[in-house]
Amino acid sequence: MSTCLIFPGLNGLMRRADRGRFIELPEVQEYFKRAEAALASRLNLTVNLNQLVQKEKDEIYAIENLSLAAVIICSIQCGVYKKLESAGLKYDWLMGCSLGDNARAIAAGSYLFEDAVVNHVHFTKNIEGVDKIGANIGVAAKVSHPFSSEDMAWFEEIGTDASHLTPRFLNIGGRFKELQLIRERAKEKRWAVMPILDYPAHSRYIAPYVEKVEDEYRTVSMTAPQKRIFSSLSCKELKQPEEIREEILLCITKTIHWHRAIETLVSEKNVTEFINIGPCRSLSGMMKDIPVDAKLTEASELIFTEEAAD
Numbered sequence: 001m002s003t004c005l006i007f008p009g010l011n012g013l014m015r016r017a018d019r020g021r022f023i024e025l026p027e028v029q030e031y032f033k034r035a036e037a038a039l040a041s042r043l044n045l046t047v048n049l050n051q052l053v054q055k056e057k058d059e060i061y062a063i064e065n066l067s068l069a070a071v072i073i074c075s076i077q078c079g080v081y082k083k084l085e086s087a088g089l090k091y092d093w094l095m096g097c098s099l100g101d102n103a104r105a106i107a108a109g110s111y112l113f114e115d116a117v118v119n120h121v122h123f124t125k126n127i128e129g130v131d132k133i134g135a136n137i138g139v140a141a142k143v144s145h146p147f148s149s150e151d152m153a154w155f156e157e158i159g160t161d162a163s164h165l166t167p168r169f170l171n172i173g174g175r176f177k178e179l180q181l182i183r184e185r186a187k188e189k190r191w192a193v194m195p196i197l198d199y200p201a202h203s204r205y206i207a208p209y210v211e212k213v214e215d216e217y218r219t220v221s222m223t224a225p226q227k228r229i230f231s232s233l234s235c236k237e238l239k240q241p242e243e244i245r246e247e248i249l250l251c252i253t254k255t256i257h258w259h260r261a262i263e264t265l266v267s268e269k270n271v272t273e274f275i276n277i278g279p280c281r282s283l284s285g286m287m288k289d290i291p292v293d294a295k296l297t298e299a300s301e302l303i304f305t306e307e308a309a310d
Contacts, residue, residue, distance in 0.1 A: 001272040002092035004230065004265055005081070005107070007100030008276070008283050011196060012073040013060055018280040019053050021300055027086075028079030031113065035075050038114040043121060049075065061198065063131050067124040070099055071117050076279050077103035078113055080299050084275075089302070093271060095230045097258060097283060098202065101248050109226035110244050119220055123213045127199075130209060134175040134200035139182060140192040141168040143289070151189075155182070161203040163256040166289035171196065171256065173203025207253045217249055230269070232261040258283075259290045266292040275299055 013019045022028050032049045039045040052060060053072050060069050081103065096104035102120065105111035139162075141147050146167035155162040158181050160174035172182065186193045200206055222241035229238045233251050238244050265271040273295040276284045287296045 002270050003090065003273045003275060004093035004095055004269075004271045005084075005091050005104075005275050005277055006283050007077050007094070007096040007103045007107075008073075008278065008280050009096075009098030009100050010066075010070060010073065010201070011282055012076070012099075012278070012280045013053065013069055014057055014280060016057075018278065019060075021279050022076050022080055022303075023050070023053065025079055025083055025303070027082045028076050031075035031079045031082075032072075034113060035071050035117045038118050039071075039121060042114075042118045045121065047071075063127065063198070066127070067121045070102075070120050070124075073099060073279065074103050074106070074113075074116060074120070077277050078106055080277050080279075080303070081107045083303055084277075084299060087302070089275075091275065093228050093230050093265065093269065095232055095261060095265070097232055098251050098256060100277075101233075101251060103277070104229060105222065105225070105244055105248065107227065108229050108244075110222045110224065110229070110241055112221075115221065119217070123217055126212065127209055130199040130206055133205050134173065134203070135179060135195065136171065136173045136197040136199065136201040136203075137179055137182070138194045138196050139170045139172055139186065140194075142190060143168060145189075154185075158182075161200075161255050163202050163258070164260070165256065165258040166286045167259060167291070168289055169286060171202060173200035173205065175200065175205060201252070202255055204253060210249060210252055214249060218245070220245055230261060230265055232256050232258050235261045235264050258286065262287070262290050262294075263292055266294050273297060275302070 036047055039047055047068060049072050052068055094104045094108050102116045106113050106116055158178050160172050160178050163171040165171055183193050222245045224241055231238050231247055233247050233256060235257055275297045277299050284296050
């Protein structure tokens with residue numbers, strides 16, 4: 001039996017409850033201070049993360065603040081991880097979902113926190129216009145009618161990129177006109193459609209923004225992981241710093257195979273428990289739709305139960 005820690009992505013601050021769940025932890029505040037100091041000293045950028053995280057969702061996720069939202073999420077995840085590790089938590093694997101790959105790499109000892117924060121802000125500073133291309137949506141099918149191979153072929157045929165997160169939930173990045181086709185088809189299929197991000201994350205359509213920085217990004221320093229990393233992009237263990245670095249870049253434009261990664265960890269790596277680092281619970285909600293025999297535990301349950309006992 002083994003345990004895997006899971007790190008959610010950029011949707012981590014969508015709900016007010018998620019934004020406030022771990023903010024008061026001293027470990028999180030420590031990472032906020034470290035992030036602010038690194039941005040000030042290396043990019044001459046003065047920010048107050050505690051002030052930003054108190055804003056409304058639309059302001060936090062505005063294009064001009066998007067990189068800082070990512071910094072907040074990464075800082076919270078690193079603080080939560082430090083709290084759990086200090087308490088003696090035993091685990092075997094680390095897996096991130098999209099942006100969560102950064103905190104996952106930091107937790108594994110592959111990536112320095114300050115480097116991750118500074119690099120993310122630096123490499124995403126010229127993304128003006130990305131919200132004019134398209135968007136990222138969630139599409140949920142009925143429990144009784146999960147997405148078929150024909151459905152997946154149709155999404156590909158119309159030129160969208162669908163990440164298969166569970167048998168009945170997709171994260172889809174695409175241009176506005178193709179996303180409208182999905183909304184129209186959803187009425188016929190009785191799918192639920194929900195907005196996620198105001199730019200086409202995990203799709204080919206933001207490749208031009210990635211291509212501008214990929215040569216410089218490949219000079220980013222990473223080391224071999226000290227903890228075992230599993231990829232939700234390639235569904236395999238990552239052992240080399242080069243592949244860890246490459247996948248952090250690739251997950252911006254490529255689809256994620258979350259439920260296949262979960263199934264592989266359970267069937268091939270004997271994972272029997274997943275611990276959601278947070279701050280959001282989107283990955284927890286998806287677990288009930290993935291056909292595996294594994295326990296899901298919230299990091300918040302472990303942290304606040306222990307504090308109450310003290």
